[in-house]
Amino acid sequence: MFSPLNATAQAELLRSLVERSRPKSGEARPVVVFDLDGTIFDNRPRTVAILRAYGEQVRQARPDLAEKLGGLHHEAVPYLLTDTLARLGITEEGDVNALRDHWVSCFFVDQWLHHDVALPGAVDFAKACWLNGASLVYLTGRDLPKMSVGSFASLRDTGFPIGVPGTALVCKPDPAIPDEHYKREVCPEMARVGNVIASFDNEPGNCNAFFEHFPSAASVLLATQHMPGAPALVSGCLTITDFRH
């Protein structure tokens, strides 16, 4: 659906943004905005860990289910949980419902976020922007009550700049707010931090919102995974595969 830049063009774009991260005298400080899930983090290993743990919990009663879940690899995790389970041959309604309940109770809380892994090049790119002087905002649809502490720890432990001057983690105040609605509302607020020069997100709708609010900034889609039925990317947004530069 989206055509990512080739490796050379991706590297050129990212290196140009590292260069643009240097503050210019008389101008507001550059700001780079990063989404978390599907953008700087691959959260599929979180889903794998959660489903495998369920398998181990029920292994005695349901060795068949435990075997199927134990064989799951993060490369075989599509966007929707039901698709992941179907790929494993788990389609019985009772199993699917029980697994969905378990997954929901774990996926959206601090305790499981440490399973996420950084996208290739993401830590180095964020560090390079920050070291050159840009402020970094991690703007996520994860919610403040149940996911902010784990998100902070995950950023810290993965090596992203966080907890230092010029960095902020911004979370959704209430999990009930739809992500795109939240980001559309809050993205103009990024101007409080400084001059937004780039934003990165894996949801086309969020990229479009940033492009509308900050047309002179680079609005960049990560071609990882996105919600089914997402809108088309507006002309002017760019697409990359990861952060290798």
Ligand SMILES: [Mg+2]
């Ligand atoms: Mg995301």
